[in-house]
Amino acid sequence: MTSDAGSTGTQAAVDPVADPGGGREVQRTLRERLRGPWRVTVAEGSMLPDIAPGDWLLIDPTTRRWPRPGSVVVFREPVTDDLAIKRVRARGGERVPFNGGYIALGEGEAWLEADATPAIAAAAGYGPPIDSDRFGPVPVDLLVGRVWFRYGPWKRIGRIGRIGPPTTP
Amino acid sequence: MFRSVIATIAPKTVVRAHCDLPCGVYDPEQARIEAESCYRIVEKYAANEDTAYRTRAIAIKEERADLVKHHLDVLWHDYFKPEHLEAVPNLHDLFWQATKQVSKVKASTDLADAKRLLDLVDEVDAAWKATGGPSKTRVAGRPG
Structure with missing residues (x-):
């Protein structure tokens, strides 16, 4: 695989059945x-209660697709370009409810959501x-990488799993 | 030894679980200044018979009154915390009265209504001071 390093990565085999979303x-x-x-550490509270400020996380930066x-x-947050953390809610080809209607996601796009509700964030001293x-x-x-493991704090070490998207009305 | 292990495995990169940041700066003076605008506008309204002038005065009073309500709301739900109720037991009633008074000022050209709003904003100011507002929420000792 060393010959692959330095290429644009397009030679990597992608199994569309195992991983249908994404695209680009x-x-x-x-x-x-x-x-x-x-390895990254978390600041601020929008991923509470699952992921708290100060958590140490392992990420897989070789991920090419959502x-x-x-x-x-x-990921790099649009507008601010800050390194940010969120949960994938939907990917290219899917549509998400927004502002009373729907947004259809384009190829290679993802809709990312915070775990914390405004109330949970406020209780921890953060804004919405x-x-x-x-x-x-x-x-x-x-996209920068997929979060897969928490290695600190000691008492909360463990895998960061997937949580199914909330059911929408 | 232990410390150097921790330092080695600790992540060097920070990722932000972004939230809006409440700036933590609050002062009822903001509401007071807008409420004073309302008061002056009512005065000027009474002193001028011109229809166009009066129409403008009403429109501007409406706008300023909205700002009073906004500043009061921010104080109410962002600055004041449940523990402040000990120092100011009538807090919720006070804000309810004050914001209702704003609505009254919008609909009225009576100077007494505007004055009553100033008094209520001053009561909010007293509550802010009683809960340590000036030292906790203003930067470097303002207001003097």
């Missing part, structure tokens, strides 16, 4: 993606969470 891939080269980050809905991802409701669909070029 991260354009960064494998070498760029291998630089990480592999993981399945319910997965937690690190900022997610795709504010910054819209996120293109896959801004």
